[in-house]
Amino acid sequence: xxxxxxxxxxxxxxxxxxxxxxxxxxxxxxxxxxxxxxxxxxxxxxxxxxxxxxxxxxxxxxxxxxxxxxxxxxxxxxxxxxxxxxxxxxxxxxxxxxxxxxxxxxxxxxxxxxxxxxxxxxxxxxxxxxxxxxxxxxxxxxxxxxxxxxxxxxxxxxxxxxxxxxxxxxxxxxxxxxxxxxxxxxxxxxxxxxxxxxxxxxxxxxxxxxxxxxxxxxxxxxxxxxxxxxxxxxxxxxxxxxxxxxxxxxxxxxxxxxxxxxxxxxxxxxxxxxxxxxxxxxxxxxxxxxxxxxxxxxxxxxxxxxxxxxxxxxxxxxxxxxxxxxxxxxxxxxxxxxxxxxxxxxxxxxxxxxxxxxxxxxxxxxxxxxxxxxxxxxxxxxxxxxxxxxxxxxxxxxxxxxxxxxxxxxxxxxxxxx
Ligand SMILES: Cc1cc2nc3c(=O)[nH]c(=O)nc-3n(C[C@H](O)[C@H](O)[C@H](O)COP(=O)(O)O)c2cc1C
Numbered sequence: 001x002x003x004x005x006x007x008x009x010x011x012x013x014x015x016x017x018x019x020x021x022x023x024x025x026x027x028x029x030x031x032x033x034x035x036x037x038x039x040x041x042x043x044x045x046x047x048x049x050x051x052x053x054x055x056x057x058x059x060x061x062x063x064x065x066x067x068x069x070x071x072x073x074x075x076x077x078x079x080x081x082x083x084x085x086x087x088x089x090x091x092x093x094x095x096x097x098x099x100x101x102x103x104x105x106x107x108x109x110x111x112x113x114x115x116x117x118x119x120x121x122x123x124x125x126x127x128x129x130x131x132x133x134x135x136x137x138x139x140x141x142x143x144x145x146x147x148x149x150x151x152x153x154x155x156x157x158x159x160x161x162x163x164x165x166x167x168x169x170x171x172x173x174x175x176x177x178x179x180x181x182x183x184x185x186x187x188x189x190x191x192x193x194x195x196x197x198x199x200x201x202x203x204x205x206x207x208x209x210x211x212x213x214x215x216x217x218x219x220x221x222x223x224x225x226x227x228x229x230x231x232x233x234x235x236x237x238x239x240x241x242x243x244x245x246x247x248x249x250x251x252x253x254x255x256x257x258x259x260x261x262x263x264x265x266x267x268x269x270x271x272x273x274x275x276x277x278x279x280x281x282x283x284x285x286x287x288x289x290x291x292x293x294x295x296x297x298x299x300x301x302x303x304x305x306x307x308x309x310x311x312x313x314x315x316x317x318x319x320x321x322x323x324x325x326x327x328x329x330x331x332x333x334x335x336x337x338x339x340x341x342x343x344x345x346x347x348x349x350x351x352x353x354x355x356x357x358x359x360x361x362x363x364x365x366x367x368x369x370x371x372x373x374x375x376x377x378x379x380x381x382x383x384x385x386x387x388x389x390x391x392x393x394x395x396x397x398x399x400x401x402x403x404x405x406x407x408x409x410x411x412x413x414x415x416x417x418x
Pocket of ligand 1: 048216234237
């Protein structure tokens, strides 16, 4: 390691101890979304996973995934760039291409998707400790900036601890632990295990910069998780996608900050995408972000849902503006013109749940967490009951809404390359 190179703790301090971390998300944590998420409280962001060999060898791939504004000092820092890899030299070559435009380079050891099995990367390296060690050590020895790693856990906590120690021994300077095993994906995602994350935290050297990942629905959960585990930072993926306000931990009294109005945040995000035309990735991801931001809203306004469904990456911004963004603004303005809006716009907290937090009822014109259905039933019993009563409604509005729910579910949970 060169003498000027920072270790994990020094880097973390230099970045201002950033404890609210936007997760790496394929097709979703691209430049525009990172800019938006930072405005709503994220203070460290990861890029989507990029394929190291392709990044190192294909100019076209690089152009599609990375632009001159990614990692820009004023716009896009602090930033960790994440790669998946199985060849130390390609990983190093890819990392060298970005080392001047980010604060650290991360190795993805968590991707559980079929494409990772085929490509032999992500969580499918979990049994190949020698290879993982080489991948990390080569960056640690030869890169100008620190290397970091994001791992999943094994069922066995002792094995996971040995695994984490190996990753740190190889040179990883931040360790992010996603508290799910490789098999927990899609319908089998289930809850992340904070116990095992805490066990790792308690048993790894105290100066390890340690992030926990999994189960964040509300800003309150970030504080609860950080206190319980005693970690340096909390990473959120899905919680942030459906509600960027989830990182606004210091503003829990301000509902516009923690459950932003969909019309306001959609406009803000749309203007950001337009302001970074260099970023192909931001343009490509926009439709999916629209669906996620508007998830609670679209079942009530199926006309707007149909408009979005017909649009694609080539649809001019003007059409997006008139048919979607302005249309949403108009509908929400009408809602806010109602005389009883104060009552309608209230947020209520449910009772304390076994998982340690409370579900909250949020009006559909505000961003809110999404409860992934398991075998067709969502985790939140209250929401499940609501869906059931909707299903029993025989009027055509109920029918339409249910159909829209199904379609939005398909749109927002299309298999990703995470
Ligand atoms: C759309 C999507 C894409 C993802 N892509 C990546 C990725 O590129 N790299 C990675 O390490 N994890 C990826 N993940 C996993 C998340 O970073 C995170 O570990 C996981 O979703 C658990 O966090 P959560 O409970 O806050 O969602 C992705 C997750 C989602 C929802």
